[in-house]
Amino acid sequence: xxxxxxxxxxxxxxxxxxxxxxxxxxxxxxxxxxxxxxxxxxxxxxxxxxxxxxxxxxxxxxxxxxxxxxxxxxxxxxxxxxxxxxxxxxxxxxxxxxxxxxxxxxxxxxxxxxxxxxxxxxxxxxxxxxxxxxxxxxxxxxxxxxxxxxxxxxxxxxxxxxxxxxxxxxxxxxxxxxxxxxxxxxxxxxxxxxxxxxxxxxxxxxxxxxxxxxxxxxxxxxxxxxxxxxxxxxxxxxxxxxxxxxxxxxxxxxxxxxxxxxxxxxxxxxxxxxxxxxxxxxxxxxxxxxxxxxxxxxxxxxxxxxxxxx
Ligand SMILES: Cc1cc2nc3c(=O)[nH]c(=O)nc-3n(C[C@H](O)[C@H](O)[C@H](O)COP(=O)(O)O)c2cc1C
Numbered sequence: 001x002x003x004x005x006x007x008x009x010x011x012x013x014x015x016x017x018x019x020x021x022x023x024x025x026x027x028x029x030x031x032x033x034x035x036x037x038x039x040x041x042x043x044x045x046x047x048x049x050x051x052x053x054x055x056x057x058x059x060x061x062x063x064x065x066x067x068x069x070x071x072x073x074x075x076x077x078x079x080x081x082x083x084x085x086x087x088x089x090x091x092x093x094x095x096x097x098x099x100x101x102x103x104x105x106x107x108x109x110x111x112x113x114x115x116x117x118x119x120x121x122x123x124x125x126x127x128x129x130x131x132x133x134x135x136x137x138x139x140x141x142x143x144x145x146x147x148x149x150x151x152x153x154x155x156x157x158x159x160x161x162x163x164x165x166x167x168x169x170x171x172x173x174x175x176x177x178x179x180x181x182x183x184x185x186x187x188x189x190x191x192x193x194x195x196x197x198x199x200x201x202x203x204x205x206x207x208x209x210x211x212x213x214x215x216x217x218x219x220x221x222x223x224x225x226x227x228x229x230x231x232x233x234x235x236x237x238x239x240x241x242x243x244x245x246x247x248x249x250x251x252x253x254x255x256x257x258x259x260x261x262x263x264x265x266x267x268x269x270x271x272x273x274x275x276x277x278x279x280x281x282x283x284x285x286x287x288x289x290x291x292x293x294x295x296x297x298x299x300x301x302x303x304x305x306x307x308x309x310x
Contacts, residue, residue, distance in 0.1 A: 001298050004167040005190035008113065008133070009092060010065050012036035013294045014190030015180075016136070016169055017197045017286075019069030019094065020144070020272070021045045022261055023205055024197075026054045028286070030061035031202040035287040036294075039064075040094065044071035048084060055088045065092065072098020073145075079106075086110040097145060097230075100130040108133075115169065119147045124160045132166060136192050139172030140223075140233075143195045143274035148223050148231035154186065161187025175276045175289075177296020184301065193289075195274040201285045206264030209271055210283050212237075218278025224249040224270060235271040 005014040015037035017029060021044035029039025039062070041054050051068075058066055068090045075081050075098070082103060085093055095103050096117035107114045108131060115134040116127035124135055137160050139153030140146050151159075153172040161168045170183040171192035183191045197203060199213040212235055223231040224240060227247030234240045243249040252260075252269040260269035 001301070003184070003189040005134070005169060008167065009038055009067075011038050013290050014169075015290055015293065016040060016067075016094075016190060016192040018144075018171060018192050018194030019044065019071065019096070020194065020198060021071075022257070023203060024069070025050075025204065026057035026061055027204055028197060028200070028202050029054075029066055030058055031200070031286040032197065032290070033058075033062045033064040033066045035290040036064075037286075037290050038092070039066040041066065041068045042071070043069060043081070044074050046074050046076075052088065055090070067092030067094065069094045069096060070103060071096050072102065078102055082106045082110065085112065094136055095132075096136070100127040100132060104130040104132055117171070118160070119150045120156075121159050121163060124164060128164050128166060134167040134169065134189075135160065135164065136169045136171050137161075137188070139170065141275040142172030143198070143221070143233050143272040143277075146223060146231045146233045148226040148229070153183070157183065157186035157188055172274060173276050175279050175293075177293045177298075177300060179276070179279075180293050180297035181300040181304075184297070185304075194272075195276050196280060196289060197286065198273070199277075199280055199283055200289060201283055205261050207283070208264030208266055209260065212266060212271065213273055213277045214281050214283060216273065216277035216280075218275050220277060221273055221275050232270050232272060233274060235266075235273045235277065237266050237271060239267045240270065 003014045013036040017032040019040045019042040024042040032039035092113045094115045100116040113133045116132045117136040118124040140150035157170050167189040169190040170188040174191040175196040199210045256269045259265045
């Protein structure tokens with residue numbers, strides 16, 4: 001089965017791996033691209049020197065398609081970041097956490113395919129007006145930075161897919177074939193997986209975080225900084241439950257972030273995770289996750305098609 005996303009991005013499986021600061025680097029992204037999906041390299045860490053090295057590694061590790069995310073909130077110089085991705089030979093960019101009219105035309109002028117990440121219909125229409133090639137529609141159940149008033153993927157996807165011509169990718173709540181089939185039925189041409197890729201074997205984070213995702217129930221996340229904004233969907237820990245009170249939470253410093261990410265101190269920072277943690281029970285290789293999800297997705301769609309024609 002092909003979709004507009006597999007055709008446009010020249011991939012076999014319509015799964016984009018979510019950008020994640022310090023995590024979405026060559027080890028994870030190349031595993032996703034080699035498995036037939038689309039790996040993404042992050043820039044939200046702001047460490048462009050390290051990212052340059054990751055891009056060099058990507059060229060050694062895969063000859064498949066991959067891309068880069070520009071989280072605009074962390075971009076110091078918009079001109080510099082466009083030059084940077086262009087110079088690195090990047091062909092696909094997702095832009096997020098910012099105004100789509102700032103970067104879209106300059107990225108497209110240098111031949112880059114641009115998808116913008118949107119949490120609302122209004123933002124989707126603005127991105128389309130800015131000329132994006134596609135949208136990543138982010139439901140509030142997903143992990144990471146979130147609009148606390150956001151809608152879930154099941155509401156947002158059909159709302160946006162029926163209002164725009166460009167292809168839509170759903171991010172938030174997808175981990176397997178059943179959720180992928182649902183996303184396609186809702187009008188999406190592909191999915192973006194964050195929490196599932198975070199907990200995969202090739203993800204570089206400490207096993208404590210991966211295991212906490214596997215142990216979590218669907219009710220074990222919360223949104224921090226609801227009042228302060230932006231909100232962050234994280235796993236419940238003693239620290240995050242405490243910080244939730246009052247509705248404002250200070251983003252931890254870099255040492256704390258790295259202590260959580262790579263030393264496994266779950267109380268040190270904000271362990272981003274989506275509600276879909278409640279459906280993830282095993283640390284598995286990326287290739288297994290993607291292959292099983294795509295096989296199951298196609299089988300479900302086929303079975304539903306057969307049922308409908310009976
Ligand atoms: C650990 C983590 C870090 C993230 N960092 C980013 C980021 O740097 N830029 C971005 O656009 N989205 C980021 N996100 C959000 C993801 O791109 C994605 O939308 C979300 O994880 C999808 O929902 P899911 O977690 O249910 O799969 C992050 C998510 C997680 C779990």
